[in-house]
Amino acid sequence: MYTQAMSVGPQETAAKVQSVEEAQAQQAFDARIDAGDFIEAKDWMPEHYRKTLVRQISQHAHSEIVGMLPEGNWITRAPTLKRKAILLAKVQDEAGHGLYLYSAAETLGTSRDQMLDALHTGKAKYSSIFNYPTLSWADVGVIGWLVDGAAIMNQVPLCRCSYAPYARAMIRVCREESFHQRQGFESLLTMTQHGTDAQRAMVQDAVDRWWWPSLMMFGPEDKDSPNSEQSIRWGIKRITNDQLRQKFVDACVPQAALLGVTLPDPDLKWNAEREAHDFGRIDWDEFWRVINGDGPCNRERLAARVKAWDEGAWVREAALAYAKKQAMKEQAA
Numbered sequence: 001m002y003t004q005a006m007s008v009g010p011q012e013t014a015a016k017v018q019s020v021e022e023a024q025a026q027q028a029f030d031a032r033i034d035a036g037d038f039i040e041a042k043d044w045m046p047e048h049y050r051k052t053l054v055r056q057i058s059q060h061a062h063s064e065i066v067g068m069l070p071e072g073n074w075i076t077r078a079p080t081l082k083r084k085a086i087l088l089a090k091v092q093d094e095a096g097h098g099l100y101l102y103s104a105a106e107t108l109g110t111s112r113d114q115m116l117d118a119l120h121t122g123k124a125k126y127s128s129i130f131n132y133p134t135l136s137w138a139d140v141g142v143i144g145w146l147v148d149g150a151a152i153m154n155q156v157p158l159c160r161c162s163y164a165p166y167a168r169a170m171i172r173v174c175r176e177e178s179f180h181q182r183q184g185f186e187s188l189l190t191m192t193q194h195g196t197d198a199q200r201a202m203v204q205d206a207v208d209r210w211w212w213p214s215l216m217m218f219g220p221e222d223k224d225s226p227n228s229e230q231s232i233r234w235g236i237k238r239i240t241n242d243q244l245r246q247k248f249v250d251a252c253v254p255q256a257a258l259l260g261v262t263l264p265d266p267d268l269k270w271n272a273e274r275e276a277h278d279f280g281r282i283d284w285d286e287f288w289r290v291i292n293g294d295g296p297c298n299r300e301r302l303a304a305r306v307k308a309w310d311e312g313a314w315v316r317e318a319a320l321a322y323a324k325k326q327a328m329k330e331q332a333a
């Protein structure tokens, strides 16, 4: 079961102001946040702000790394050399995103080893979406279109996150995610416009399976989101879970029409009054089951990460031994 080693409880929320200096620092921090300033790693920040960022950024980093697994599964089976090269590059990009994000989180004083230990022992979360299986080649296209599409929707506002090292990392991540989304859409368009009936059916089946889990990526409804209010006040999150989900649904409807696929929601319809689409109820029981460790692939995903870490021990040891040798050589010179 997942627990929250890095979570922050209500007792920490009511940050204890212990000295005049701290009270002044807090005031100055609040004023900077209100003015829309960015906070840098060495600036004073409340402990709860720091822990919230470590929680969110490390979970985000874990999502990128675990997110390599479902698609990596298809690298050897990509239908053409072109698709294989694109998929390889994309999966490699996700590894790079994980590394920028671990580095951003490290600036807050938590080591990469601590973050990885939290992942490997099931104490840290990663995105629910990566606990679903990739059953056909169309899943790879749908992950690009919907999963990377949802990620961009969520992550573009993070380029304006009040914590500058995270905001800076997100700029490059978003550029690359945008390429990922387009390659997925283009791959699906090729199948629906130039493919066989069987390929079109394969695309529809993948859309049917990934649509609802993609909507869950934005997190619980605002009324059930314990972190949103404070994170918005601090400028960590700029847009709420429900607002982002709505923007995503509205963006996907015309794209689905272009692809010629049906989104699997009988309640999905345009609401002229709201100027937005109404959509059906998300299965929140499924969402909580998955994020609490009981999704279709949770155990498999975690086991794969732990195995990779254990099997990579010799690489880490060799790199450390080499660095030590170099340092000794430099000292002797």
Ligand code: 3HC
Binding pocket: 004, 007, 055, 056, 059, 060, 061, 063, 064, 067, 094, 125, 126, 127, 128, 129, 147, 148, 151, 154, 155, 216, 217, 218, 219, 220, 224, 225, 226, 227, 228, 231, 237, 241, 291
């Ligand atoms: N999967 C797993 N856990 C989720 C989740 C999801 N889809 N949505 C919410 N949660 C968790 C939260 O982490 C929180 O748990 P915690 O308090 O124990 O940490 C709990 O559910 C309640 O949710 P909140 O809405 O209160 O939490 P947040 O304010 O942190 O909002 C979030 C959740 C919108 C996911 C936010 O953390 C966020 O924007 N994170 C950065 C982006 C990110 O992590 N994206 C991962 C997507 S995949 C990806 O980027 C890879 C790419 O290659 C596709």
